[in-house]
Amino acid sequence: MIAMFRGVLKRQKVIVICSIILCLLTLIAIFAPWLAPNDPIAVNLAHKLQKPSLDYPLGTDHLGRCTFSRILYGARISLGYALLIFISALSLGLIIGIISGYKGGWVDQLLMRIGDGLMAIPSLLFVLGFVGIWGAGLKQVVLGLILVQWVYYARVIRGMVLSLKEQNYITAAKISGSSTWTIMKKHIIPNVLPSLAVMGTLEMGWAIMNLSSMSFLGLGVQPPIPEWGAMIHEGKSYIRNNPALMIYPGLMIMLVVVTFNLLGESLSERFGVKRR
Amino acid sequence: MVTYVLKRIITIIPIFLIATLVTFGMINLSPVDPAEAYFTATHIQPTDEMLEQKRHEFGLDQPLLIQYVNTLIKICQLDFGISYVTNKPVLEEISSRMPATIQLTVASLLIAIFVSVPLGFLAGIRKNSSIDHFSRILAFIGASIPSFWLGYLFIFFFSVKLDLFPVEGTGTWKHLILPSVTLAFPLIALYTRLLRASVLENLQESYVLFARTRGIHERIIMGKHVLRIAISPMITGLGMNLGNLLTGAIIVEVVFSWPGFGRYFIDAIFNRDVPVIQGYVVLAAGIFLISNLIVDLIQMYIDPRISRKGRHYQ
Numbered sequence: 001m002i003a004m005f006r007g008v009l010k011r012q013k014v015i016v017i018c019s020i021i022l023c024l025l026t027l028i029a030i031f032a033p034w035l036a037p038n039d040p041i042a043v044n045l046a047h048k049l050q051k052p053s054l055d056y057p058l059g060t061d062h063l064g065r066c067t068f069s070r071i072l073y074g075a076r077i078s079l080g081y082a083l084l085i086f087i088s089a090l091s092l093g094l095i096i097g098i099i100s101g102y103k104g105g106w107v108d109q110l111l112m113r114i115g116d117g118l119m120a121i122p123s124l125l126f127v128l129g130f131v132g133i134w135g136a137g138l139k140q141v142v143l144g145l146i147l148v149q150w151v152y153y154a155r156v157i158r159g160m161v162l163s164l165k166e167q168n169y170i171t172a173a174k175i176s177g178s179s180t181w182t183i184m185k186k187h188i189i190p191n192v193l194p195s196l197a198v199m200g201t202l203e204m205g206w207a208i209m210n211l212s213s214m215s216f217l218g219l220g221v222q223p224p225i226p227e228w229g230a231m232i233h234e235g236k237s238y239i240r241n242n243p244a245l246m247i248y249p250g251l252m253i254m255l256v257v258v259t260f261n262l263l264g265e266s267l268s269e270r271f272g273v274k275r276r
Numbered sequence: 277m278v279t280y281v282l283k284r285i286i287t288i289i290p291i292f293l294i295a296t297l298v299t300f301g302m303i304n305l306s307p308v309d310p311a312e313a314y315f316t317a318t319h320i321q322p323t324d325e326m327l328e329q330k331r332h333e334f335g336l337d338q339p340l341l342i343q344y345v346n347t348l349i350k351i352c353q354l355d356f357g358i359s360y361v362t363n364k365p366v367l368e369e370i371s372s373r374m375p376a377t378i379q380l381t382v383a384s385l386l387i388a389i390f391v392s393v394p395l396g397f398l399a400g401i402r403k404n405s406s407i408d409h410f411s412r413i414l415a416f417i418g419a420s421i422p423s424f425w426l427g428y429l430f431i432f433f434f435s436v437k438l439d440l441f442p443v444e445g446t447g448t449w450k451h452l453i454l455p456s457v458t459l460a461f462p463l464i465a466l467y468t469r470l471l472r473a474s475v476l477e478n479l480q481e482s483y484v485l486f487a488r489t490r491g492i493h494e495r496i497i498m499g500k501h502v503l504r505i506a507i508s509p510m511i512t513g514l515g516m517n518l519g520n521l522l523t524g525a526i527i528v529e530v531v532f533s534w535p536g537f538g539r540y541f542i543d544a545i546f547n548r549d550v551p552v553i554q555g556y557v558v559l560a561a562g563i564f565l566i567s568n569l570i571v572d573l574i575q576m577y578i579d580p581r582i583s584r585k586g587r588h589y590q
Contacts, residue, residue, distance in 0.1 A: 122522055129554070232425055
């Protein structure tokens with residue numbers, strides 16, 4: 001009994017710590033313009049590749065831009081776009097999953113087979129192909145990631161809707177004359193949302209990782225916008241003398257992804273949601 | 277068993293068709309005209325006539341359905357068209373660069389298996405021991421570390437600081453180590469966790485209890501029975517992760533300037549070399565599906581209960 005209690009407390013400790021870190025990161029992202037000591041895109045060649053100092057807490061890059069300020073601003077891009085990808089993919093998956101599960105029949109077959117086809121292409125490869133044909137850029141990467149991502153939500157939601165459909169209270173709602181829309185809004189969506197939030201936490205890490213991978217390859221965020229993956233891309237040429245340029249942004253990516261993964265895993269353990 | 281194998285083979289055909297359809301749709305819905313992309317890639321300023329002629333050559337003036345069927349027929353003949361940039365058949369380009377990529381992926385798979393099997397197995401049979409905690413930390417780092425960053429960290433420590441390995445290039449086994457370890461790292465994390473969970477699950481099974489009551493030595497139970505069955509989900513993971521391995525190889529190849537197909541693919545993206553992009557995506561989907569099939573069959577060979585289970589559920 002005591003062991004169980006301690007186990008729960010321990011797991012919750014992880015949830016609490018991760019939530020605090022994420023709140024801090026969100027605050028950093030929101031208040032970056034006030035927190036950053038320097039302009040993240042102001043080029044100053046006289047101050048290029050400087051060591052850390054009071055003016056530049058983490059030194060400067062090859063164009064004399066403040067690394068610390070760029071990292072703070074980078075949180076905006078990574079967290080902001082990961083959230084955008086999550087919300088868009090979730091909405092798309094929610095709509096398609098509910099239609100698929102509730103309607104059944106050929107609509108279900110068609111939607112799910114499209115999903116199978118999408119999943120047959122490894123996700124990053126799909127995004128790469130998408131960007132290759134539609135052109136490099138943040139917009140295309142985000143769109144590509146959403147197009148890959150909705151399938152996972154749609155599948156999970158479809159499964160939940162299928163099992164919810166058989167529940168007595170849904171039948172009762174139907175008999176008492178509730179419209180399909182009301183049943184969705186009042187009974188089905190509130191039931192699937194908590195599991196989706198847990199799933200989403202895990203997917204946020206995935207989105208941040210892929211977004212920065214694409215920027216690292218030079219296909220996502222374009223210079224001079226500060227983004228962690230793009231910073232590593234720019235800093236890699238100075239690995240011999242200024243390794244800090246690529247070490248700090250990478251640490252940030254890792255910190256964010258570890259936090260999301262830990263939080264997601266702890267939440268899914270607590271709420272019994274299966275990871276994909 | 278034969279019906280199970282046949283069934284599995286038949287199910288991948290429609291999935292592959294849809295994957296080609298998705299790729300085809302991706303190209304045809306895009307605002308980019310392949311004829312224009314061709315001239316951009318070859319640095320020629322086209323006239324309207326030249327564009328019209330190229331469109332005719334690519335079959336872009338035909339109805340979409342016919343275009344799709346033509347593409348499909350060509351794919352079945354392994355004809356992915358001709359690269360805009362090099363003017364060589366895409367398949368030739370891919371196959372000339374494949375050996376380097378295969379060398380890299382096979383090496384990293386082997387590293388991943390050699391590390392994660394003992395580690396995951398020990399973590400499973402000694403739950404909550406220090407080796408279990410170590411594997412847990414490793415799994416979290418492995419799942420969260422960006423591989424391109426890890427690659428540069430390795431270059432920084434082992435090539436720049438310690439001067440143990442070359443920074444880039446191919447040839448000797450020394451060139452292979454850093455890239456393949458980088459690529460193997462996330463796999464080690466994943467497989468270790470998979471095997472550990474599976475070992476723990478199997479330890480609860482009644483066959484273990486039965487073997488123990490029969491007085492069989494613990495080492496034999498673990499090595500001969502538990503490990504053999506517990507390894508099955510790991511093999512599924514292997515198949516499911518082949519896609520990640522393929523895309524992971526692209527990034528690692530870019531980091532280490534490895535002359536495989538991944539780097540060529542990135543160049544093709546920058547050049548908008550549409551046939552190469554399409555060819556690689558379709559081919560990768562094919563490889564991914566077929567390897568999943570092979571993995572399923574291997575798994576069935578190891579654990580025959582699967583095909584019976586499969587039949588039961590169908």
